[in-house]
Amino acid sequence: MMSKDKKDYLVRGIDKGGNFRFFGANSRNLVNEACMKHQTSPVASAALGRTLTANVMMGSMLKRDQDRVSIIIKGDGPIGGIITESNGKGEVKGYVYNPQIESHLNYLGKLDVGGAVGNANMTVVKDLGMKEPYSGQVPMLTGEIAEDLTYYFAVSEQTNSVVILGVLVDVDYSIKQAGGIIIQVLPDAKDEAIDALEEKLKDFGNLTDKLEKGQSIEYVIEKLLGEVEYMGQTPITFHCDCNKDRMERALISVGKKDLNEIAEQDGQAELVCPFCNDKYLFNKAELEDIIKSI
Numbered sequence: 001m002m003s004k005d006k007k008d009y010l011v012r013g014i015d016k017g018g019n020f021r022f023f024g025a026n027s028r029n030l031v032n033e034a035c036m037k038h039q040t041s042p043v044a045s046a047a048l049g050r051t052l053t054a055n056v057m058m059g060s061m062l063k064r065d066q067d068r069v070s071i072i073i074k075g076d077g078p079i080g081g082i083i084t085e086s087n088g089k090g091e092v093k094g095y096v097y098n099p100q101i102e103s104h105l106n107y108l109g110k111l112d113v114g115g116a117v118g119n120a121n122m123t124v125v126k127d128l129g130m131k132e133p134y135s136g137q138v139p140m141l142t143g144e145i146a147e148d149l150t151y152y153f154a155v156s157e158q159t160n161s162v163v164i165l166g167v168l169v170d171v172d173y174s175i176k177q178a179g180g181i182i183i184q185v186l187p188d189a190k191d192e193a194i195d196a197l198e199e200k201l202k203d204f205g206n207l208t209d210k211l212e213k214g215q216s217i218e219y220v221i222e223k224l225l226g227e228v229e230y231m232g233q234t235p236i237t238f239h240c241d242c243n244k245d246r247m248e249r250a251l252i253s254v255g256k257k258d259l260n261e262i263a264e265q266d267g268q269a270e271l272v273c274p275f276c277n278d279k280y281l282f283n284k285a286e287l288e289d290i291i292k293s294i
């Protein structure tokens with residue numbers, strides 16, 4: 001299908017009136033890749049896909065390529081938690097604690113992400129290359145991710161925002177559509193412009209319905225904001241930066257005593273990267289070298 005071959009991308013810009021800045025992401029492929037790697041059930045796909053899409057847009061708010069922003073959701077619902085991370089280069093990775101949870105629909109007939117998340121907190125951590133990372137935490141009001149991020153932006157970043165996220169899961173569990181829009185009110189925004197946007201949002205409907213109809217993210221943004229000025233279109237991808245060196249550091253943190261035990265009893269150690277499920281095998285000789293180096 002045509003729509004499935006399109007590359008993922010992100011657009012950003014401001015409206016002609018200078019009232020809002022916006023970010024829009026077409027994230028079907030990267031969400032699909034993440035969900036395939038983690039073998040997620042439909043509701044876990046929706047939860048992970050929404051968070052990845054939001055996170056990659058927040059990555060594009062960073063100043064430098066190497067800066068990082070993470071979303072950490074921990075709750076008492078069956079999914080347990082959702083962890084995602086993005087950088088300033090449009091790369092995003094993420095996982096959920098329990099990917100195979102049962103999928104239920106909510107009263108709107110949509111996948112019940114809020115029920116899967118349960119009572120939860122959302123923490124946003126920004127590593128901007130300073131001594132200490134910046135971190136802000138809010139209780140989640142709905143667990144549906146978009147509303148909770150709106151709340152986070154208002155409380156932690158004093159920014160009024162509209163967050164729209166959508167993930168449509170196909171009957172074969174592949175991702176049919178995924179995308180998101182973040183609109184943020186600029187300091188000099190006119191009240192009339194804010195009122196007009198609020199009015200349009202009242203009967204906005206679903207983002208994935210619009211994407212299914214073949215509407216582009218740009219088209220949807222322009223429907224909401226009128227004439228806009230784009231500041232570039234950039235590719236976005238699922239990308240994990242794990243490697244054997246990093247896994248070795250994780251092994252070192254296990255400690256000499258326990259590593260000795262593993263080397264003796266198992267003769268090897270297998271580590272799995274939580275973000276991408278890639279496996280790293282350390283044989284006995286490698287383990288002994290690591291133990292010696294501690």
Ligand SMILES: [Zn+2]
Pocket residue numbers: 240241242273274275276277278
């Ligand atoms: Zn990885």
